Amino acid sequence: MRKRRIIPGVDAKLLVKDAAKLMPDPARRLFLRGAASLGALTFLTGCDINDGFSAESVLRKISEFNDGAQAVLFNQNKLAPVYAESDISKDFPFNAYYTEDEAPEVDGKTYKLIVGGLVENKKPWTLEELYALPQERQITRHICVEGWSAIGSWTGTPLRDFLKRIGADTRAKYVWFRCAEGYSNTIDMPTALHPQTQMTFKYGNEILPVKYGFPMKIRMPAKLGFKNPKHVMEMQVTNKDLGGYWEDKGYNWFSGL
Secondary structure (H helix, E strand, O other): OOOOOOOOOOOHHHHHHHHHHOOOHHHHHHHHHHOOOHHHHHHHHOOOOOOHHHHHHHHHHHHHHHHHHHHHHOOOOOOOOOOOHHHOOOOOOOOOOOOHHHOOOOOOOOOEEEEEEOEOOOOOEEHHHHHOOOOEEEEEEEEOOOOOEEEEEEEEEEHHHHHHHOOEOOOOOEEEEEEOOOOEEEEEHHHHOOOOOEEEEEEOOEEOOHHHOOOOEEEOOOEOHHHOOOOEEEEEEEOOOOOOOOHHHOOOOOOEO
8 A cells, every 4th residue: 555645745736737747738728728727636536635645646647648639649750949059058057866976977989779569670889889880960949847847959860860770669669768876767659750860879960978868769759858969878679668767766758849
């Protein structure tokens, strides 16, 4: 039996706002216009909100609803906005669950990307081999779940091209990533095949700095920032949702824009 965990200061109005934040725009507007009450939340989720445990259950159910709604609304061919050189943020922020000094140092000379799961060619890829792949540059906005955003210049190989190169079964449901610092993340296959989803090797005109994810970051401008794994060491194509660092802690799984 799960232990009831009381969260001090559960505020009904703030809870409604938090629930609305987890919804895609059309559902959010309808919810706030006609259903912004504890009664509505109770009706939608079947939970009576009287303590932290119940509040947590409500937000989890709303998040699950949001995942399904976003997956249905996601358009694989709809591009995130692109920007001009002059729009690039001067100081692109560092952001992680650890400090910048704790960012993992990966030896590029010995690095090998492990590829597994439902793919034909499972040979590891050295950094030199990855750098030799055809690359594209994109100037896109990174949107953080904490509320800030920044525009950066990213160069790398479209993930969908790499998946094709290794003979990935694109009928599979997911692509999972493991990172050097212990972080992990699972994305849906439509997002993996999105034309802007990129295996990023450079920021600006320089090799990807450690603070941004050296040796490789998966850049997804159609996703919130925490879905973009850094310091990627392994990827697997799979039909099983292998979870992720933040998702396992209750964050919204789909987190598309």
